[in-house]
Amino acid sequence: MHEKVQKIWPEINWIQNQELKDKTLDCWVYAIENSVLSAEDLEVIPFSLLIKDCKITFMNHKRTAVQLSVEIAKRMKKNFSDEIKIDMDLLIAGAILIDVGKLIEYDKVDGKLTTSKAGRLLRHPFSGVAIADRFGLPPEVQHIIAYHAKEGDDAKRSDEAIIVHHADFVSFEPFKA
Numbered sequence: 001m002h003e004k005v006q007k008i009w010p011e012i013n014w015i016q017n018q019e020l021k022d023k024t025l026d027c028w029v030y031a032i033e034n035s036v037l038s039a040e041d042l043e044v045i046p047f048s049l050l051i052k053d054c055k056i057t058f059m060n061h062k063r064t065a066v067q068l069s070v071e072i073a074k075r076m077k078k079n080f081s082d083e084i085k086i087d088m089d090l091l092i093a094g095a096i097l098i099d100v101g102k103l104i105e106y107d108k109v110d111g112k113l114t115t116s117k118a119g120r121l122l123r124h125p126f127s128g129v130a131i132a133d134r135f136g137l138p139p140e141v142q143h144i145i146a147y148h149a150k151e152g153d154d155a156k157r158s159d160e161a162i163i164v165h166h167a168d169f170v171s172f173e174p175f176k177a
């Protein structure tokens with residue numbers, strides 16, 4: 001399973017710290033092992049069940065959000081130099097993990113994908129933090145997961161969480177009805 005996850009998530013290799021990289025990979029392996037979806041499914045299914053005829057796949061959307069996060073961070077570091085501190089490893093790990101909880105938000109009923117009971121009761125920022133904590137991801141990464149979506153709108157997001165939140169939104173809002 002580790003090889004399969006590395007294949008769908010080449011961006012995991014962008015994490016420099018080996019321990020952080022391993023833990024990020026472990027979260028995805030665990031989530032897929034506990035999901036009705038396979039690693040292969042993620043490269044085929046639409047990223048949202050709520051958008052009609054959505055042709056953007058789950059992995060395309062997620063990888064785009066990670067790639068955008070890194071591009072934004074690099075530009076901000078270049079232009080703002082010492083005025084902003086961005087930890088690239090924490091940013092990348094967080095961006096890769098924001099939707100890891102979604103894997104247990106899905107259910108399959110008569111072969112059709114729906115939202116699971118767990119997904120209805122606890123949205124993926126919560127289940128994502130639980131998975132990240134299980135594998136010992138640092139609080140800075142758990143923070144990015146916890147506050148990446150609307151649940152974080154009233155919170156004070158870290159600089160890394162602000163970047164990931166916006167990168168995530170720009171890679172799905174254009175496709176919303």
Ligand SMILES: [Fe+2]
Binds near residue numbers: 124
């Ligand atoms: Fe999300």
